[in-house]
Amino acid sequence: MSNSEKSEAVIYTPASPLAHPWRLIRELVGDVLACRELATRLLIRNISARYRQSLLGYFWAVFPMVATTAVWLVLSRNKVITVDAPTVPYPLFLLTGMMLWQTFVDAVQTPLRVVTESKAMLAKINFPRESLMFAALGEVLFNFAIRGVIMLGGWLYLGGGTPPSTMWLSPIGVGVIILFGMTIGILLVPLGVLYQDVTQGLALIFQVWLFATPVLYPTPANWIESWIAWVNPAGSLIANTRDWMLIGPSALTTTFWWVAFATLFVVSAGILLYRVAMPIVIERMQS
């Protein structure tokens, strides 16, 4: 934006940006390239502001995963609930599952939160709005890193043994989980900024969703053939990635790749939707 030459005219018209797809893509790529510095700034701002005004700081990023792990551990030890024993120590299994689940939840929620927090800026300043998405991605990765350290500590302490040969695939697994979550997150941004129901609903949905996902219990044997594997792709992604991290080759890998492949398409749609919808959404923001 700041580097455009005088000769190149910008024209604002009522026409949908999709009417000129090449111009849209050119502008999108230009903005994405131009917004790296801003995205980094916003990321640093968000992270340092969050932790500077907090006593417990990073603790909050890992609290849900540690707490849920602890509760489930106590419940299963006391036979309040019975879970089929996985092939690795159950605490480690829980911790890994919760880390991946929390990362997924984070990836879904962060885009909308970042946009909502930037409402005042969006309503008054013209800046590449994609920067908010990159800042959101950065935050998700940062939180993942903190949780990763805890998980690694847990793994060492609980004696996970030699990592399986599929260990090297786990970054891909995590990447796809984050991409999948962010895709849902971006698709929800326009509606979520307009209606608060989305944020409210998400919190509720995640509570139910967690129990419908093999995070706290091993993947049921019939999951792979069942329709649930497709209806709840997040479950397939998480279970598969956890298998890669702890156990070895997963029966869910085919589903994983299909979901990953589809996500690539849907995320492009999400990015387009975000770009097209933002001016209309900003109109409704208080200034």
Add this chain to the structure above:
Amino acid sequence: MSKPLLSVKNIGKKYCVSLKRSLMYAVTDIVREFIPSSSPEKTELRKDEFWANQGISFDVHEGDSLALVGHNGAGKSTLLKMINGLIKPDIGSIEIRGRVGALIELGAGFNPVLTGRENIFINAAVLGIPKREVKQRLDAIIDFAEIGDFLDMPLKSYSSGMRIRLGFAVAAQLEPDILLIDEVLAVGDTAFRAKCYRRLSELQRNGTAFILVSHNHHTLLTVCNKAVGLENGKMIAKGTVSSVLDTYETRLAEYTTGPDNAPKGKGRGKVRITKVGFRDSKSEPITSPRTGEAVEICLSLEAKERIESVSMDVIVRASGVESSTLLAITAKQDCKLQDIPAGRSEYRLRLDPLGLVPGQYVAKVSVNRPPLETFDIVEGIDFLVLPGATCGDSAYYNPRTWLVVAESNEPRLENQL
């Protein structure tokens, strides 16, 4: 003449008055963006919609300064938002050659927990100023903002004035081809405002075009070379600043004195304000008072019965956002409570001379019986003060006399400096 930097052609924008419906329309509008359509222009008004901008066209060339004139809600901000590319027009087109900068919100992206230094970099990044340039000019920014030792303290500890100065200091580093300014300069102390104006005239000399929204007619007349007048979203005048201000003032005078639009009290109490108006030194009704001349602010009252010890309160603010109170006069404080007769009467406040400088103001008047009984209030009375006695750049008109006196037997002055 070369091609204009900015060309606004027959622009139109709809807004919806109902929140629920406007959210629904947003969803349908987003969906509609994905459906190919032969005519993208959205000319039909849906339920609860009105035209916030309609049929506005103008050009801005290099070095031009365009004043946007209109009272609150006339559509100036909507227009600026479209030019700034924040929202899309529903009709027409805006063509821009060059970089657009906006002094609309100072300190965008500021975070109160972070230090001034950190916030400088964030704010600059939001405005699109590269880090390298900020580093080079960091000293200039700190100087300009006059924040000194506060640089490494959290923004929380700054006074509001310091925040505004810091915001402007960063924004002042912009060198756009077109600069949009929305009243931000109305804040800050006089010395800082002068500095801001110096920076703006520097930009102007370098060929930056301005689009300026201000309620201060003096500023508009000195800074701008053309103007567009808006009323209810429509363009009512275009041309030189003085001609547009003239049209605008006449329209405003009609607006304030018109029988239908005139603000009326809503009170149903013992006393009602039926009309608010001005009279000159000879008590003749006038629409706009003049600086330095006598004026009577008159409230036509209708009382059901005779009431004793009634106060009239007058509060006057400069028009526009975040404006401070300029006059707050009550009969009670002056110990001049009046008795109101039954039937019709006029409660008058005589100001001789009027100290307000030419410009647009908003008044609020009320009649009440101290301490607690309020009979009627009228708010949002827009009025103009026309130029009368000269007052230059003064903030208010001070009646005065000049004279030279030969040395006499009067006691000598102590040197106070």
